[in-house]
Amino acid sequence: MSQTIILYPLSNFTFTTKEAQPEEDPSVAARLQRLQNNYEDYGMRRTVEGVLVVHDHGHPHILMLQIANAFFKLPGDYVKPGEDEVEGLKKRLDVRLEPTSPPYSESTDNWEIGDCLAQWWRPNFETFMYPFIPAHVTKPKECKKMFLVQLPEKKVMAVPKNMKLLAVPLFELYDNSARYGPQLSAIPHLLSRYNFVMQ
Structure with missing residues (x-):
């Protein structure tokens, strides 16, 4: 049974800017090194990302962040050990996309997190991730989950x-x-x- 998801037009959403959020790591190698250091302290990293869907010209579009004109990513980040994934994703979406200055900064807890769409596994301290745990891997280094985020009719x-x-x-x-x-x-x-209904 396929689910129906209501999509709102891109023009319903207002986009403003806020302070820059520099990447923690200057390079991929530095990111993998930090992953390795954190793994030794905390074990497998858990990452959560949001798939935010809107429509434009009658076709579904995914909202993605572009960094340095080259790198694309979904909004989200890693969650702390013991932190709930859904609550963690809401917090990460707030950090990335919630306005911090009036008049837009009043709204709270308005991210509706839906289904987990996918899990990706990083078997080693390298860039490759797989949609399964390879047979020879007993201790993956990272698990990344993508969640569908149901956007409201209007949002800043x-x-x-x-x-x-x-x-x-x-x-x-x-x-x-x-x-x-x-x-x-x-x-x-x-x-x-999913069946998309364009509003």
């Missing part, structure tokens, strides 16, 4: 000054791992079980 989002928020159409993501990587290019498959 504040984007850090050092990032762009882009609405990327599903047809652009589909079968385009060369540009977006295997995780983001899989999103059209993950969303194919």
Whole structure:
């Protein structure tokens, strides 16, 4: 039984800016080194990301952050050991996209987190992640979960000054791992079980 998801037009959403949020790591190698250091202290990293869907010209689009004109990512981040994933994702979405200055900063707890769409596993301290745990891996280093985020009819989002928020159409993501990587290019498959109703 496929679920019905209501999508609102991109034009319903207001985008402002807020203070820059520099990346913690200057390079991929530095990020993997920090992952290794954290693994020794805390064990497997758990990362949560939100798939925010809107529509434009009658076609579903995913809201993604673009960093340094080259790197695309979903809003989200890793959660602390013992932290609930859904609550953690709400907090990470607040940090990334909630306005911090009036008149928009009054709203709280307005992220509606839906289904977990996918789990990706990082078997080693390297860039590759898989949608399964390889047979020889007993201690994966990271588990990343993508959750569907049901957006309200209208919302104000504040984007850090050092990032762009882009609405990327599903047809652009589909079968385009060369540009977006295997995780983001899989999103059209993950969303194919839903019926979208464009408002």
